[in-house]
Amino acid sequence: MKFYRFDPDTKRSITRFNSRGVGISPILKTQTPFQIGCMHFESSSVLGMHQATCPQLFLVVEGTGWVKIKGEEPHPVKPGMAVYWDTGEEHESGSENGMTAMVIEGEAFDPEAYLKSL
Numbered sequence: 001m002k003f004y005r006f007d008p009d010t011k012r013s014i015t016r017f018n019s020r021g022v023g024i025s026p027i028l029k030t031q032t033p034f035q036i037g038c039m040h041f042e043s044s045s046v047l048g049m050h051q052a053t054c055p056q057l058f059l060v061v062e063g064t065g066w067v068k069i070k071g072e073e074p075h076p077v078k079p080g081m082a083v084y085w086d087t088g089e090e091h092e093s094g095s096e097n098g099m100t101a102m103v104i105e106g107e108a109f110d111p112e113a114y115l116k117s118l
Helices: none
Strands: 020-029 034-051 056-063 065-069 075-077 082-085 090-095 099-106
Antiparallel strands (some): 056 082
């Protein structure tokens, strides 16, 4: 057995898209377009508006925050909620009090096959 870390101390800060207070701890990346990361949002953080380069699934595991797509108002998110963005969809996320979310990105998955819609 081996143990690994993906806590906030392992994160790489994200500053692109005018982001602040957000970092990612990479967990898995394959040769094909597929990766998993743990996003760490500090208080008063925002991951700025940007296009999804491939399908993305954003799973909130701790804390609360918000997500939005271009032209819409923010939607609150909390643990147990998942948000899907398709390729090319412009989106933004953030948190007032801190949030942790797992992000799965890749071409070969369909969240509707397993997750229940809200």
